[in-house]
Amino acid sequence: MDKHYQAQENEQEIYQLWQKADAFNPDSEVNQKLKNNDLPSFSIIMPPPNANDPLHLGHACFITLEDILIRHARMKGHDTLWLPGADHAGIETQFVFEKKLKKEGKSRFQFDRQDLYQMIWDYVAENSQTAIRQSKQLGASADWSRFKFTLDEDIVNSVLANFAKMINDGLIYRANRLVNYCPKCGTSFSNLEVDHQDELGALYYLKYGPITIATTRPETIFADVAIAVHPQDKRYQKYHGQIIEYQGLLGLVKLKVIADDFVDPEFGTGAVKITPFHDFNDFAFWQRHQAELESAVAKNELGYVDLKESLIKEKELSEEEVKSPAIAIDFSGKLTKFTGKYAGIKALIAREAIVKDLQEDNLIEKIDNNYQHAVTKCYRCNSNIEPLALPQFYVKVAPLTQAVLEKIDNKALTVHGAGYDKILKHWLKNLEDWNISRQIVWGIRLPVWYDIEQNPNLRISFIDKNQERVTGLIAELIKKYSFQEIESGLQSLSAPINAQFIVNKNKPDENKQFLQETDTFDTWFSSSQWPVITLQNNQKSDFERFYPTTVMETAYDILVFWVMRMLMMGLYLTKELPFKKIYLHGLIRDAKGQKMSKSKGNVVNPLEIGEKYGTDALRMAIVIRSTAGLDKSISEADFKAMRNLNNKLWNAARFILLQIKQDSQAKVEVKKLDKEFTKKLQEIVSTVSRNLDQLQIGLAADTLHNEFWHWFCDQCIEESKKDLISQEKLLEGLIVFLKLFHPFIPFVTEKIWQILVAEQLVDEPMLMTSPWPRC
């Protein structure tokens, strides 16, 4: 044996040893032999990394924690499965791909959806093997033969079938509401995917005839329908129910004054403009007061009536548009025809022009330029989110969250991680319906079909055979283009809220002209079913054998995105929660406790650390003294210290082997401290086992480290030199420590074990599939 343990030389070889024995697969011979049929199965579904992501410390963290639990369970004799996978990560991936297109001077609008999908598929395929290869480098003992990707055909079929089931059960419905729309990303987001940032902006006090209102968004005034005031506010009581008139920027404006106690009389002037299609509060107001407002809007008695009148005359307005409130901003973030001369200008730029014109017309009372308020931002690209009306599919969450809450109250679930059980419950009690439609290509397309004869008002855009982009209503376009040309070049489709549709995996009738919905599912809609559908689409008995899974281990920051939704969907689909325990780990921070980020330049690459100090050192540094739910700082010194631990283990083994070889003829003799030694060793086994059973992984690692170094090495080995402890006991101790350490530092322990095998000092051919010490 070398004087120092050389991690780099051994790791690959050892991983191959395990793979050759098929030791990750619960069905393999080695594992069947190890299995204790009295114990329940033990399974973990690996959080699927984004197929496009290179590995970072976050991955290293979950791989290490899960691998520890899995290796421990396997050695204990559970029927053990760790099922790996990858996620297509819809918006994330399409966003990265579009950036790449932009660099090449191209845009997604140049391609029809089939071509775009294929291009992204190829791009992802290039990178997706990297994550698998790197996970293996970290020692992950996952069963790669059961690997699943969210866009695998069988997985997609399950997601589609479950969508149909939910439609039938009345758990999914289509509704036309305001959504969080990012004009830059070109898609809507759920409430969980937007950020609120405080910004210094301006609050404009605009003169609406006799009433002055305060607003931050003057560019939306063209879509106003009413003014809201507080019912008790004496200043405005004489106007309740009245229609006020004044000369606005683009002619005559008529607005109805309505009392509603959502208005704060202390704020601004106590009067608010109501713009239903550009603000969530105003939309809710519109729904509350629709009876009072709708017919007046339809008869063009509210809003910028002159402007609308001229649009009607010029036949620029469809019947449907006349009947509902105006829309001032479109999905590209530009102003619409309802804004007259400002049409086609981007919202923020138009705001400046409009404010200037309002000032010239003396329609601004004052401007407060020091107004601090929260602006909603796209979590992906940080653009301003535009609340826009769009028909979307929603999951009705109340029945699902209720069922989960009942299970939690019945103690069917334990959450490990600083207070996150309470946070989970809070979310389940307050969750709003979930918008699952996304206007992107990279994802699972909704199995929803529109017959174009029944739905002449479908608004579509497609690439024609001359590679030109064409946009319009299907009823008009079908006169000029063949159905086939439209369908094959289709980019996007927007169906009105009253559209008739059929839910079916394939086109419902080949003889009719059906177009498929172009929206794709929110990535989390498929991931929320992950534990169920990965097991259902694997080996025949996997679902019965491994569901519900034992532990869901993941970072706390995706508790609500993923874990909560898996609970809801898993319970709905199978009548059982998808896991019994949740273990949430924290973020890994740098030595100063700062978040790692590319811009700060403090990102640690786990593979570089692995090369420098060994994968075992990396793994041990990540978990030792870590606590569920709390962040952990790691510095270079920590990796070094753990490298030293591995070397210490190596040298302890080397010493014991040297002694045994030297005195190979010596008689077996009981020494003075042998009995005490055995007792203490037993205590360590039971402490570490208990820690691991209770998911106290950081504590288990700390216990092992201290007992091995300061008791076994500093005391026992020294005592054996004084002839107080026998060699047999030391060897026994080494074997026990190798087993206890193996889940944490699998490579160095297995390497030492292989040396013991060669010296015929142990019976089991592999440490990985040897039984856990009895306690």
Place this chain on the structure above:
RNA sequence: GAGCUUGUAGCUCAGUUGGUUAGAGCGCUUCGUUGACAUCGAAGAGGUCAGAGGUUCGAGUCCUCUCAAGCUCACCA
């Protein structure tokens, strides 16, 4: 506005159902070590466990309040 979490050695953090003298790594001081390991060992300095009160035979651990830091959600016309 509401909720959650954290506060222990110079730094980063453990501390298991409340139970001897509160631990580890790194750093610091002194000494040692040519036969396991300098990737080492021995000895040591360094802690009013944020503060105050309470429960208890006994509190770093449980309860209440205060202070400080961080995170999340909601509102913001």
